[in-house]
Structure formats: structure tokens, C-alpha cells
Amino acid sequence: MKSNGLLAALVRFAESGNFREENFTLPPAEKARLDTDTPENRWLASAQHSEKPVSVRFAAWFSKKGMEVFDTLYRIISVFICCTLIGVLLSVVAFLPPFGSAGNPTVNEVVERYVSRAIDETGTTNAVAGMISAYRGFDTLGEAHVLFVAACSVIVLLRVDADARKKGRFIDLEHPGEDMDYEPNSDLVLRKAAKLLVPLAFIFGLYVILNGTSSPGGGFSGGALMGSGLILTSVAFGFRRTERFFGDEMYHLVKTACLTAYALLMAYFIYMGANGFDDHVWLGIPGTILSGGLILPINIAVGFEVACTMYCFYALFRKGGL
């Protein structure tokens, strides 16, 4: 597992640094003589010291005290920079137009159209959903892929390779006694509570996703709820039971299907819109589940993708794989 090496490597890096002491140490016999602290020796040491050229003396001093001085300076400078930045930001805020006033530059034709015409144009009563999935759908497509690339990076960092996983070696055997080992015997109270809560979490998540066009919520928030349901399942019933319905293959299938569907729907929508064709999408009845045209399937795809990503993070940190 890569993560095991990371901390050790960082510590080693910090310790080695560039300040090498061995270049400046005295020969052992000389050192032992000087180390006995008599007035004569002290005089001898200072005499020897002053005989050396300034550059060597500076280097010796630097190798001994350099890191300390650097640390102190670093702290002082970083506090100074932070304070300056805080001051600059506060003074900028003082010059910005007051929040929420009618004369604010952000109250312009863009916001007005979102508020007044979102129902007609996107078929949603939730103007925010209309804005993020239809008006500015391209940004949201990028945002969904930010999640994807983050999940992939965590996989790169933490996934144990497949052979080790097949042997059931999820954890680092050199550090036994982690809570992973006690996974199957988890708490009775937790299990009973999870039996009650997991279905609720999934149903509520689905509810939030499906009603994303007519009430606050949508793919990202509903997906987070479903993801927490998945995590709760695996905490309470162990990874093996979760793997029966949500393993590596299921994760990849759901994730690929959702992201591809999202990208293709968005590509269709943008292509038709940009070329001035009619996109033949039925906008539905505002205020009901079947509303918002493409926003509903997009919400569903985003929801499942977010749920997958949340569970993926959890599973990778706990057992190094899905």
C-alpha cells in the first residue's frame, strides 16, 4: 500500500534536509579533547575557531544552528504573510458592494432570467436545479468529473493490488489490531440501528434525487445521502456483506454508466442547442417528479455517481479496495 510509505518518506525527507552536519565535524580525537570542558580547552577552541576562515565558520555555525534559525524565521514570516493577507482581504471586503442590496452588481439580467423564466425554459420549479443542470450544465459536467478524477487519484494512492485482495489480505499484516480485524463482530446496537436507518437513508436519498427538480436537493445532495447509507451498511454488517451487492465490478459498472449517460445527455443537449435544432425533450409538468426534461435523468446519474464516490473513499481508506 502506497500510503504506508508516505508518512515515513515525508519524515525522512524532513530529517535529511540539505543541512548536512558530517561535512563540518572535527576528527574524533580532536573532538574528544575539545569536549572536556576546561578553561584551557575553551581558550584553545576559541583560538582554533578564530583561525578558520569566515566561510568555514559560517558553514559550521549554519550546520549547527541553521535549521533552528530557519524554523524561527519561517514561523515569523508565515504569520506575517497570513496577517497581511487577512488585512488585504478585509480591506477589499470593505470596498465591495453591500451584500443583498438592490443596487448590487450581481443583481442583473442573468439572475433575473433565472428567477423569472426558469419554469418556462427548463421546466423546474427549483431554479437552482435549472441553473446548474441546464443553463450552466457544462460547468456541472466538469464538476462531476472533478469527483471522478479525485476518486481515481485516491484509488491510485490507496488501492492494494488485486492479488493481495484475493487472498483476503485487506490490511497491513505488520500492524494487527486495527479496528478492521473486529469488523464482523460489530456492535449489536449499531446493527439494529442500521437495520432501521439504512433503508431510510436509501429511500430518502432517492426521494431527494427524484424531487431535485421541484424541491431543494438534487443529484449531489441525494447521492451523498445514499452514499452514507452504503457506508453505514458496511460499518454495521461488515465489508463482506456489502460486497455481495456492491463490489468492485458493481462500482465500475454504475460509475461508468452514470458518467457516460450524463456526458452523452449533456452532449446531445448542447449539440442541439448550439446548432439551433429542436431537442424534442418533453419538459414535463413543473412541480411534479416528471419535470425538468433532461434534468431528472441527469440528477439520477449524478446521484449514483456521488454515492459511489463517497463509498469508494470510505472503502479505500478502510481496506484498500472496493
Added chain:
Amino acid sequence: MALVQNFPFLTIVFSLTCGVFCAVLSGQGAKRLCLGWLSLATVMSAAVLAFTLKADGSFIYRMGKWGAPWGNEIRVGVLEALMATVFSGVMLLSLLGGMGHIFADCEPGKANLYFTMCSLLMSSLFALIYTNDLFTAYVFVEINTIASCALVMLRDSERTLVATTRYLIMSLLGSGLFLLGIVTLYGITGELLMESIAAKVQANFAAGEYSLPLTVIIGFFSVGLAVKSALFPFHSWLPDAHGSATPSSSAILSGLVLKGYIIVLIKIFYRVIGLRIIMVEQVSQFLFLFGVLAMILGSVSALRERDLKRMLAYSSIAQVGYIYVGIGLHSELGMVAACVQILAHALTKPMLFICAGGFMDVSGGHKNFAAITGAGLRDPLGGAAFSVGALSMMGIPFFAGFVTKLELTRGALDSGPVTMAVAFAAIAVSTLLNALYYIPILFNLYTRPRDGAYAGVHARYRWDYVLALAAFIVLNFGFGLGSEAVVGAVRRGLAMFGM
């Protein structure tokens, strides 16, 4: 609307989808898909370039039913299409050239994720090149940041983990400053579309309103993007990240990723804030100064380095300095020089990194100068390509690097006496320093090792390595010989770019 006009948008979206598919394929399958898609994307971008050249103008592509400012839009002109073509081509060649190393360096079973990251990186570069909306730029900067860190991390070693950690922290600092800039700018203008912001900023500036926020915003944008593109005082993360990654990653990161951010900065200066305000705020002087320092101090650091890839990484810092000097000259000629340098360096540095990978193959996996002695004899094609790259970096005529220096000198002639003197001195000193560290390496590459190390070793050529290097050599010559066409295209592109 012609079919070609859909291509920019399609290249962005399908790069994303290609990345998603690569994540579930096997390593070989992902490789084929990614290479196939990148070839197609290069052809598509070239078609867009041909279209814009023929139409002699830029066009706006509305992303969806509603045009800006309600929806997103992208804007395509000659400069954008040229950058997109070169970038996708270089990405393809960099992957081809380092293919053997990719599969050897990645943990088994994770090679497919390498191609995922490359596809996503490509889509973000396309988006940064084409975008006409600041928030879209931010979203894709995020993808770019994470994917480029993952490219460093995918090589399985402790060094890369430390390098990635530093890279990630610095890069996120840059993203944060960039986001603060966008937020504040939205606060005083209420717009995200570049033209709309520009109109409001000009009006505010004329009325003398919001002058302090505007200064701070320009500072945030400049510092944030300078950190991400490793301008001189913020470059400390670069040598580790670029020096320790697998050769393809180093090639992509130094050739393309750094440039993506600079293109965003140029867009902000030209199309969002406006060059006149940039001049009044005196940002250019700072960028010019730091660019000059980068040109010289980057080369000095490279001179002291005894590790081939780290030396190339320091050389990248110097080369980024050239771009910032071009921007800092604050004239049209200077900007032309900056854009030419973006292209020339994107064609040269990846070739050098790929060659470094080839030398490592014939030197027992080592990359310090002692080990690669005679590597040019053991790997003649790599040696030839490295010589071309090194001569180009020194600015010998008929190579790509010469065009930059010529254009930069032209730009400097056009500026004030002090700037001109400083720029001339910097170019002269930097060229001398470049020669001082590239020529010894060339001698080193063609010297037979005295102890007879690696005596019987010969490069076993893979077709992709040969193809990539041959293409890079041809492109470098092509760029140097056909410089008039390229510079002309850049000039036309910048004319469309301005307001």
C-alpha cells in the same frame, strides 16, 4: 453552423468520456482507446484550425439552448485552434515515447488509470484553451490540478509521493488564489462571461470605482497562476515533481500543463481585465522582472544539477521565464513572442524528457550524468533527438527555440530603453547559460565511458519510441523552418483575441 464548429466542444466532452472508459478497461485496452482518441482529437483540432484560418475569424459556440451570459459558451479563434492542435499532438507523442516506462513504472493493475488521467488532463487543457467563461476555467483548472498530481504519483516510489505532496499543496494554493480572484471579480461586476466582465471593469475603471479590489484581483490572478505555472519565486515544487515522475509525465507536465495556466493568464489579461488597466496597475513590470530572474536563476540552478531529468526541470523554469518576459513586455510583439514560446517549448521539452527516458533504458535505469556517459552512442536515435532538442533550447537558427528568441528580441526592440536593455542582457546571458549546460551534456552523451560501463548495451527500439522521436524531430525542424507561417498564425490569432 458547420460541423467543424462542433469539434472544439466534442473534443472536450469526449476526452472526459474517454477518461471514464479508460478507468474500467485493462491497461492495454485503455492504452489503445486513449491513443486512438488522442489521434482523432488532433485531427479534429487541425480541422478546426483549417476552418478558422479559412474563415479568418473567430466564432462563439453556445453551450446549450441559451447563449451567454445565461449559459456557458466557448470561443474559437486561430490561436486557440493552433494551441489545441499542438497540445493534443504533443500529448499523443509524449505518451507514445514513454510507453514502455509507463507500464514499467506504474503499479500492476493501475496502468489504465494513467490513461484516464491523461484523457482528463487533455479535456481540461482543451477547455482552458477554448473557454470564454471564468468559472468554466476554474472547474477545469481543478481537474487539471488533480490529474497532474496523479500523473506524478502514478510512478511507484517514495520520492514521487513526497514530490506529489509538495506539488499538490503549492498547486492548491494557486487554485485558491485564482478562485478568490474570480469570486471578488464576480462581486464587483456580477458577471462570469469574459466580454461582460471586461465591459463592466472598463466602466468601473473609467468611473474610478472599486480600484483597490481591482488591484487585489489582478494580484490574486497573477500570483495564483504564477504559482501553478512555476514562475521564478514560486518554482520550488517543480524540479522534484518533474524530475521524479515517469518520462511521459515529465514531458506532459512541463510541455503542456504549465502552459495551460499561462494561457488562462493571457486570456485574463487580454479579454477580462484589458491591457490598458494591466499597464496602469503595473503588473507587467513585476512579471517582466520575475521572468528575467527566472531565465537566469533557473539556468544557474540547471548548471549546478548533476541529474539529467532534474536539470531539464530547472531548464523548464528558465523557459517559463521567457514566456513571462514576453507577457511582461506589454506589447503585441511581446505577446506574440510569449505565444510562440509556449508552442516552441511544448514541442521541445517533451522530446528531451522522452530522450532522457531512453537514456535511462540503456544506462541501467540511472539518470545522473556519470551513468549516462556514452548513452548517445548506445541509443543513437535518442542521442540525435536530444541534440536537436538541446540545439533548439540554445536558440540555434533553423530550430524551434530560435524563433522564440528572435520574436522576443523583436518585442524588446519595440519597448522602452531600460526594458530593452534588460531584456537584451537577459536573453544574452540566458542563451550563454543554456549553452553552458547543454553542450557538456552533448559531449558527455557522445563520450565512450572510460571504465567501459554498459559496453555491450544497445537500445532495443520500440516502434512507438522511434515514431515519437522522429515526429518530434520533424516538428521541431518544421517549426524552425516554417516559422513565418506559425508566427503569422499567432499574430492573426492574437488580433482576433483582443478587444
